[in-house]
Amino acid sequence: MSGDTKKENATPDLTQAATFKRWTPVSLRFSDQDSLGHINNVAYAAYVEQARVALIDALLRNRGVEIDYLLANVNIDYRREMHYPGTVDVGAKLIKIGTKSITTGYGLFRDGENVATAGSVNVFFDPKTSKSVAIPDELRRILEDELANG
Amino acid sequence: MSGDTKKENATPDLTQAATFKRWTPVSLRFSDQDSLGHINNVAYAAYVEQARVALIDALLRNRGVEIDYLLANVNIDYRREMHYPGTVDVGAKLIKIGTKSITTGYGLFRDGENVATAGSVNVFFDPKTSKSVAIPDELRRILEDELANG
Amino acid sequence: MSGDTKKENATPDLTQAATFKRWTPVSLRFSDQDSLGHINNVAYAAYVEQARVALIDALLRNRGVEIDYLLANVNIDYRREMHYPGTVDVGAKLIKIGTKSITTGYGLFRDGENVATAGSVNVFFDPKTSKSVAIPDELRRILEDELANG
Amino acid sequence: MSGDTKKENATPDLTQAATFKRWTPVSLRFSDQDSLGHINNVAYAAYVEQARVALIDALLRNRGVEIDYLLANVNIDYRREMHYPGTVDVGAKLIKIGTKSITTGYGLFRDGENVATAGSVNVFFDPKTSKSVAIPDELRRILEDELANG
Numbered sequence: 001m002s003g004d005t006k007k008e009n010a011t012p013d014l015t016q017a018a019t020f021k022r023w024t025p026v027s028l029r030f031s032d033q034d035s036l037g038h039i040n041n042v043a044y045a046a047y048v049e050q051a052r053v054a055l056i057d058a059l060l061r062n063r064g065v066e067i068d069y070l071l072a073n074v075n076i077d078y079r080r081e082m083h084y085p086g087t088v089d090v091g092a093k094l095i096k097i098g099t100k101s102i103t104t105g106y107g108l109f110r111d112g113e114n115v116a117t118a119g120s121v122n123v124f125f126d127p128k129t130s131k132s133v134a135i136p137d138e139l140r141r142i143l144e145d146e147l148a149n150g
Numbered sequence: 151m152s153g154d155t156k157k158e159n160a161t162p163d164l165t166q167a168a169t170f171k172r173w174t175p176v177s178l179r180f181s182d183q184d185s186l187g188h189i190n191n192v193a194y195a196a197y198v199e200q201a202r203v204a205l206i207d208a209l210l211r212n213r214g215v216e217i218d219y220l221l222a223n224v225n226i227d228y229r230r231e232m233h234y235p236g237t238v239d240v241g242a243k244l245i246k247i248g249t250k251s252i253t254t255g256y257g258l259f260r261d262g263e264n265v266a267t268a269g270s271v272n273v274f275f276d277p278k279t280s281k282s283v284a285i286p287d288e289l290r291r292i293l294e295d296e297l298a299n300g
Numbered sequence: 301m302s303g304d305t306k307k308e309n310a311t312p313d314l315t316q317a318a319t320f321k322r323w324t325p326v327s328l329r330f331s332d333q334d335s336l337g338h339i340n341n342v343a344y345a346a347y348v349e350q351a352r353v354a355l356i357d358a359l360l361r362n363r364g365v366e367i368d369y370l371l372a373n374v375n376i377d378y379r380r381e382m383h384y385p386g387t388v389d390v391g392a393k394l395i396k397i398g399t400k401s402i403t404t405g406y407g408l409f410r411d412g413e414n415v416a417t418a419g420s421v422n423v424f425f426d427p428k429t430s431k432s433v434a435i436p437d438e439l440r441r442i443l444e445d446e447l448a449n450g
Numbered sequence: 451m452s453g454d455t456k457k458e459n460a461t462p463d464l465t466q467a468a469t470f471k472r473w474t475p476v477s478l479r480f481s482d483q484d485s486l487g488h489i490n491n492v493a494y495a496a497y498v499e500q501a502r503v504a505l506i507d508a509l510l511r512n513r514g515v516e517i518d519y520l521l522a523n524v525n526i527d528y529r530r531e532m533h534y535p536g537t538v539d540v541g542a543k544l545i546k547i548g549t550k551s552i553t554t555g556y557g558l559f560r561d562g563e564n565v566a567t568a569g570s571v572n573v574f575f576d577p578k579t580s581k582s583v584a585i586p587d588e589l590r591r592i593l594e595d596e597l598a599n600g
Contacts, residue, residue, distance in 0.1 A: 040181045
């Protein structure tokens with residue numbers, strides 16, 4: 001399992017902005033607020049999605065990799081309240097390559113302060129059979145390069 | 151223009167539940183609220199959309215009419231604050247048949263009390279040319295029947 | 301009515317970016333899309349709200365004017381489809397000062413191209429009596445200055 | 451720690467409708483869909499929130515318990531695609547009582563079929579000090595009763 005250990009390394013600290021090279025800014029919306037006067041938790045899931053789509057597009061679509069994938073899990077830790085108006089900066093990082101899936105990690109920052117962290121699992125599948133598939137070699141090379149340098 | 155006058159009749163009173171035969175109930179969501187503690191105006195547009203899609207599906211898709219249409223206008227009058235939790239009942243009514251478009255009207259009711267009214271215009275178009283098209287005869291008959299009885 | 305005519309002038313052309321001095325950029329979200337692959341109409345209402353809140357805050361809160369207001373109407377004309385990802389720039393302009401209300405206008409632009417226009421009416425009211433109130437002199441001066449120069 | 455073991459028992463199977471006594475139906479919205487033609491993952495977070503708010507209100511507010519709490523974590527497993535229109539039924543269950551927090555579990559069902567499961571952690575706190583607080587005895591008795599019978 002030394003290969004796996006090497007690939008995963010220690011889990012990166014998602015509360016630190018220095019952990020991330022890929023960033024997606026998202027403008028907070030008035031309608032993201034809830035009756036308590038702060039940004040509602042559901043909106044955070046949309047912020048994470050913005051960064052996840054940008055990360056996966058960068059790894060797959062923008063390099064011409066043709067494969068389907070679905071979202072299997074989203075896990076959000078809420079660390080600080082956030083208030084409208086302004087921008088939340090979402091850092092995204094590939095943190096694990098599985099046999100058929102990838103795990104990505106996110107840090108949400110407001111004016112440099114960490115307000116939430118999140119993880120997400122996407123599974124690759126074959127649209128013809130609707131079954132999950134092992135990550136193809138070409139994509140695995142891209143992912144390993146991202147894991148090492150992204 | 152007497153034909154048009156006849157088709158349109160007087161504009162129906164959208165603040166009255168008795169105006170509507172077609173109803174779509176929509177559950178209010180905690181995340182629909184805004185920082186003022188009531189349902190945010192943007193959510194009303196989603197409630198109107200629920201009723202509009204149901205109305206148009208009833209007139210078109212469920213009868214096998216194949217035509218594309220786009221949304222050209224939405225106009226919402228906010229009449230009363232609305233609070234979570236609960237259900238908003240949205241009445242929908244075809245109120246005008248144009249040459250290439252239809253106008254629909256909506257009444258939003260909470261526990262029988264009118265909280266908002268809305269109007270909407272949809273334009274029919276040909277996806278091949280991306281140009282608006284006159285309402286085909288088959289559809290016009292369906293619409294005229296709805297206008298008279300719906 | 302010459303005073304009124306002077307105040308309102310001709311209705312500004314909301315499809316022209318040159319009409320607007322006040323701008324609010326809003327990032328489009330993946331979740332703003334609908335099943336047709338373009339930005340859903342409901343999201344436009346949130347974009348307009350961003351610009352409306354910014355405009356009203358600039359005129360009221362940021363100048364220490366203490367008055368309550370509610371949203372009475374939103375009216376959106378959808379002119380072009382818009383696609384994720386990217387930013388929509390929303391221009392906002394005060395277009396009419398009534399006795400107890402203001403009318404504001406909006407132009408939504410994507411990469412400089414107008415995709416929608418909107419209008420909105422806000423009514424001022426006294427929270428103690430829950431009744432609408434005439435615009436106080438101090439606020440009226442601010443609004444008239446905005447109407448002339450904003 | 452046998453007391454704790456007893457309180458938590460085995461983790462209930464959230465994919466089974468029989469696990470739940472508390473249910474919240476939520477109407478799917480047209481605008482919940484994304485560009486892939488199915489319900490977007492962000493909307494699931496709103497469905498879970500509906501059931502979480504209903505559960506916590508049933509345990510706290512409706513019994514006059516005065517305590518503040520915040521949302522610390524939401525974790526959603528997406529198991530099946532879901533399509534508009536229709537209703538999703540969300541089962542909610544208290545699954546763990548901690549010192550200062552509770553863990554709740556959710557099962558989302560569409561026409562009786564499990565489409566997702568979720569967990570959530572809420573932490574109790576004192577609004578005066580903004581610090582987390584141990585669950586008061588009165589509330590702990592309510593929670594233990596819910597854990598045994600809910």
